[in-house]
Amino acid sequence: xxxxxxxxxxxxxxxATPVLDGYPVWFRAEDAWEQDFFCARLxxxxxxxxxxxxxxxxxxxxxxxxxxxxLEDDILTVILFDSIVQIDLNNRIIINRVECENxxxxxxxxxxxxxxxxKGECSIFGYDNSLKRMWVFDGRDIFTRANGEECFWTDNGxxxxxxxxxxxxxxxxxxNLIGEVCEKHL
Numbered sequence: 001x002x003x004x005x006x007x008x009x010x011x012x013x014x015x016a017t018p019v020l021d022g023y024p025v026w027f028r029a030e031d032a033w034e035q036d037f038f039c040a041r042l043x044x045x046x047x048x049x050x051x052x053x054x055x056x057x058x059x060x061x062x063x064x065x066x067x068x069x070x071l072e073d074d075i076l077t078v079i080l081f082d083s084i085v086q087i088d089l090n091n092r093i094i095i096n097r098v099e100c101e102n103x104x105x106x107x108x109x110x111x112x113x114x115x116x117x118x119k120g121e122c123s124i125f126g127y128d129n130s131l132k133r134m135w136v137f138d139g140r141d142i143f144t145r146a147n148g149e150e151c152f153w154t155d156n157g158x159x160x161x162x163x164x165x166x167x168x169x170x171x172x173x174x175x176n177l178i179g180e181v182c183e184k185h186l
Contacts, residue, residue: 003071008089009046010076012069014039014062022054027085027094029059041068041078045089053092057085067108070116077131079106079118084131098131104142112154112173119143119152124161126175135175139163 001012018040039062044054059080062068069078074090082105086096100106104121115134118125121142126134141164143151151162158178159171170179
């Protein structure tokens with residue numbers, strides 16, 4: 001995944017048990033030790049002033065999705081398996097980290113207005129700017145489809161998600177269910 005704004009170009013990748021030479025570990029999930037199996041979100045930052053640096057965030061498991069981070073001004077917000085980490089790229093420090101209690105791990109993050117919308121395997125979450133959870137929505141099953149259909153998107157101020165059982169849910173930006181339909185063509 002590559003994110004770009006006027007100040008930074010940020011490249012994010014995910015690897016299982018990588019060699020971390022040249023990647024200082026800025027965050028390590030509890031009990032995610034280098035000698036055991038772990039995953040790392042590898043992050044390379046190119047600054048507009050010519051500076052370059054890189055670092056790693058490690059956890060037990062990670063999703064490899066293309067929507068694993070959001071870049072806003074100097075702040076990079078990254079999802080791990082069950083944590084959300086905010087990094088001040090200018091000062092090169094973690095400024096906020098919260099745990100997101102979910103089953104199956106976090107799989108995507110999007111910025112929608114003044115909030116973050118996160119997709120987990122079994123839940124959709126709404127968080128505010130300070131990473132305080134505002135709401136959670138659970139479907140009848142996991143948010144994926146066997147036929148590869150898109151399972152999570154936003155459109156015209158609505159959040160759409162589809163689950164394995166064939167249900168398509170439409171939520172407003174406050175996490176309220178405003179429509180659902182069973183799509184039997186799985």
